Structures are given as structure tokens and as C-alpha cells.
Amino acid sequence: MKKFDIVIVGAGPAGLSFANSVSQSGLKIAIVELQDLKDIQNPVPDGREIALTHLSLKIMKQLNIWQNIPQEHISYIKKAHVVDGKSDYTLKFNTDKSEINELGYMVPNFSIRKACYEAVKDKTNIEIISKLKVNSIIANNKESIVCFENGEQIKAKLVIGADSRFSATRRMMGISADMHDFGRSALVCRMSHDKPHNQTASECFHYERTLAVLPLNDNISSIVITLKSPDAAHVLSMTDEEFNADVAERFGQQLGKMQLIGKRFNYPLVATYSNKFYGKRFALIGDAAVGMHPVTAHGFNLGLRSADTLSQLIQTAIEKNKNFTSDILLRQYNRQHRNVSRPLYLGTNGIVGLFTDDRPIAKIIRKGVLRVGNRFPPIKKFITHQLTEENNSSIIKSFLPN
Numbered sequence: 001m002k003k004f005d006i007v008i009v010g011a012g013p014a015g016l017s018f019a020n021s022v023s024q025s026g027l028k029i030a031i032v033e034l035q036d037l038k039d040i041q042n043p044v045p046d047g048r049e050i051a052l053t054h055l056s057l058k059i060m061k062q063l064n065i066w067q068n069i070p071q072e073h074i075s076y077i078k079k080a081h082v083v084d085g086k087s088d089y090t091l092k093f094n095t096d097k098s099e100i101n102e103l104g105y106m107v108p109n110f111s112i113r114k115a116c117y118e119a120v121k122d123k124t125n126i127e128i129i130s131k132l133k134v135n136s137i138i139a140n141n142k143e144s145i146v147c148f149e150n151g152e153q154i155k156a157k158l159v160i161g162a163d164s165r166f167s168a169t170r171r172m173m174g175i176s177a178d179m180h181d182f183g184r185s186a187l188v189c190r191m192s193h194d195k196p197h198n199q200t201a202s203e204c205f206h207y208e209r210t211l212a213v214l215p216l217n218d219n220i221s222s223i224v225i226t227l228k229s230p231d232a233a234h235v236l237s238m239t240d241e242e243f244n245a246d247v248a249e250r251f252g253q254q255l256g257k258m259q260l261i262g263k264r265f266n267y268p269l270v271a272t273y274s275n276k277f278y279g280k281r282f283a284l285i286g287d288a289a290v291g292m293h294p295v296t297a298h299g300f301n302l303g304l305r306s307a308d309t310l311s312q313l314i315q316t317a318i319e320k321n322k323n324f325t326s327d328i329l330l331r332q333y334n335r336q337h338r339n340v341s342r343p344l345y346l347g348t349n350g351i352v353g354l355f356t357d358d359r360p361i362a363k364i365i366r367k368g369v370l371r372v373g374n375r376f377p378p379i380k381k382f383i384t385h386q387l388t389e390e391n392n393s394s395i396i397k398s399f400l401p402n
């Protein structure tokens with residue numbers, strides 16, 4: 001039976017980034033993935049355009065991932081506007097009067113996946129085992145055995161679940177998760193338009209649906225429409241002409257005439273939060289630990305952070321000749337990542353709740369929130385800091401007990 005130090009289940013961006021980072025310690029690593037190797041090597045566009053924070057950029061540069069992303073796939077967010085309903089009142093964020101040039105960066109998800117793969121493909125201590133499904137994981141005091149559907153088995157000192165928000169490994173290890181089904185879907189696509197977006201990301205909370213318009217290169221934007229799931233079928237069935245006119249109208253013709261590019265993609269919205277990020281010789285990272293609603297664009301940023309946090313702890317343990325699979329280490333990872341992710345998870349779900357609630361009281365609170373946000377500089381500073389901080393020590397931590 002083949003033996004590895006670490007077996008990672010899931011070759012998504014979180015699993016690949018973690019493998020990349022932890023491989024620096026010389027450990028022998030296997031990444032197990034359901035998909036075919038050619039799909040990992042050349043992922044297809046999935047409509048997701050990922051907004052990345054400054055911390056993510058820093059980690060991706062350290063892992064040589066950023067260097068693999070073609071320049072023409074990267075675009076910049078310089079301003080962000082939040083609008084409530086048809087109100088002309090806007091909560092604004094920008095980089096004026098600050099030392100930074102951008103609030104964040106936009107990169108297509110398929111490009112991130114490909115760049116993550118490119119960064120690990122030549123590492124001799126990483127093996128990718130593709131087209132295999134894990135059936136069970138047996139963990140004891142000595143080792144873990146990962147058993148596949150085809151009867152094969154491999155051994156590991158530590159197993160990592162990076163197998164998406166509906167993680168099968170999480171369930172295999174008996175770890176429960178809170179799941180919140182919003183009963184809504186996110187429709188995503190690219191659109192070109194007549195007028196420039198001026199590198200501004202806009203989030204418009206209309207009563208039945210939200211519309212995010214995120215700046216890509218040239219006069220092209222990523223469009224994210226969240227709406228009740230039964231309405232999604234209707235919007236998907238619109239002709240391109242009807243869809244173009246509908247989006248332009250809902251965005252108040254701010255970008256002039258708009259034109260769909262390619263396909264519309266549909267993602268049912270379910271947020272998940274694992275009740276523990278670790279088990280015996282086991283840890284969860286990426287969406288398998290925390291599956292966010294996309295409205296605040298924290299999903300992959302948090303996933304990358306989880307991979308970085310766990311990898312740093314493991315590398316430090318190895319440097320100090322300590323056991324990198326110990327309960328103490330895994331509990332520390334659990335504590336650190338919960339401190340960072342819990343407020344963002346609850347805050348995001350709270351925002352979604354408030355801004356999709358069409359009761360009159362919610363409308364009043366929403367207007368108040370935007371006005372307070374604009375007039376109370378610490379709130380804006382706090383949110384801007386969340387996007388632009390470069391250190392792996394969120395200021396949120398300073399508000400929380402250890």
C-alpha cells in the first residue's frame with residue numbers, strides 16, 4: 001500500500017494551494033481528485049469571476065500562483081458602490097486618500113484553478129491521483145487509511161478534506177455542518193457595454209433580487225444576479241436580447257447598452273459552516289470548512305487563508321521536530337480559522353438577510369445602514385481594511401477573545 005505524509009482530497013484551488021504551500025517542508029503529498037487529470041490541467045470557464053483581496057494576492061505570489069495568471073485575465077477594482085433598491089443614495093468605497101491603488105483584483109475562477117495546478121505540477125513530492133472517489137477514511141492513533149471505491153487504499157499521517165462545501169470526507173469523519181439554503185440562486189455571466197465602468201464594483205440590492213456588476217478589462221463586466229430559485233429558470237429562458245435589455249434596465253442604464261458574452265451559469269446558494277475544522281488525523285480547508293454566500297466575495301479568499309494558516313502551523317511543527325498531526329496543532333488551526341471566518345460568515349448571512357428582506361422595517365434599517373456606513377469613517381475603514389490588509393492576522397481577531 002502506498003504511503004504519504006499528507007493526502008488531500010480535492011484538487012480545487014484550496015487543495016492545490018495547500019499542497020503547494022506545505023510541500024515546501026519536503027513532505028510526501030498525494031492529491032486525490034474525482035475529475036480527470038485533463039480537467040485539472042485545463043479547467044473550463046465556469047462563469048465565476050473571483051474578487052481577490054490584497055492578502056490573497058500576497059499568498060498567491062509567495063506560492064508562484066499569481067505569476068501563472070495571464071496579465072489579460074487580471075482586472076482591478078478601484079471603487080465600490082452599494083445601492084439600496086431604487087434609492088439614489090450610495091455607500092461608497094474608494095482608494096482615494098490612501099496609499100493603495102486597488103481595493104481588490106478580479107480573476108476568472110478557471111484561471112485561478114489552472115494557475116494553482118501549474119504551480120504544483122513539477123513538484124516531485126506531490127502526486128495527483130485523479131478519477132478516483134474516496135469511499136471511507138479509517139483513522140487510528142498510528143495512521144489514516146484512505147479507501148477508494150475501486151478497492152484500492154493509500155496510507156497517510158494526515159488527511160485534508162478540500163472537497164467542496166458539500167464535503168463527503170467531512171461526513172465520513174462524522175463532522176457536522178450548519179447549512180443555510182437561501183432558496184435563491186446566483187446567475188453569473190459576462191457582459192460588454194457601451195459606457196466604461198471606471199473600475200467600479202457595484203452591488204445593487206433590489207427588492208426581489210440583487211445585482212452585482214464587477215469590472216473586468218475593457219468595457220466588460222461580470223454580472224452576478226441573485227434571485228429566488230424559481231425566478232432563475234425564467235431568467236435563464238430569456239432570449240439574449242430580453243436578458244440584455246433587462247440587465248441594462250435594472251442597472252439604470254448606467255453602462256448604456258449591454259450585451260451578453262457567452263453563457264449564463266446558475267449556482268444554487270447554500271452556505272455551509274463546519275462545526276469543527278478538524279478530526280483525528282484530519283482537517284478541513286477551503287469551502288469544505290466554510291462555504292460562503294458569494295455576495296461579500298470572501299469564499300476563496302477565506303479558503304486560501306485556511307490553507308495558509310494550516311500550512312504555516314505544520315511547517316513550524318516540522319521545523320521544531322514536533323508532531324504535525326497532533327490534536328494540539330489541529331485544534332490551534334481550528335481556533336485560528338474560526339476566529340477569522342466566523343464573523344465574516346455570520347456578517348455575510350446577516351447582510352443577505354437584511355438586503356433581501358422586503359418588509360418595510362428592513363427597508364428602513366437598510367437605508368440607515370448605508371447612511372451610517374458613509375458617515376461613520378471607522379466602518380468604511382474596517383471594510384476597506386478587510387479587503388486590503390496584507391497580514392494573515394485579521395483585525396477582527398483583536399475584537400475576539402482567544
Ligand SMILES: Cc1cc2nc3c(=O)[nH]c(=O)nc-3n(C[C@H](O)[C@H](O)[C@H](O)COP(=O)(O)OP(=O)(O)OC[C@H]3O[C@@H](n4cnc5c(N)ncnc54)[C@H](O)[C@@H]3O)c2cc1C
Nearest residue numbers: 010012013014034050051163164286287297298299300301
Ligand atoms: C457565483 C460565485 C461567485 C464567487 N465569487 C467569489 C469571489 O468573488 N471571491 C471569492 O473569494 N470567492 C468567490 N466564490 C467562492 C469560490 O468560488 C470558492 O470559495 C472556491 O472555488 C472554493 O474552492 P475549493 O477548492 O475549496 O472547492 P472547490 O472549488 O469546490 O473544489 C473542490 C474539488 O474537490 C473535488 N471533489 C469533490 N468531492 C470529491 C471527492 N469525494 N473526492 C475527490 N475529489 C472531490 C471537486 O471535483 C473539486 O475539484 C464564488 C462562488 C460562486 C458560486
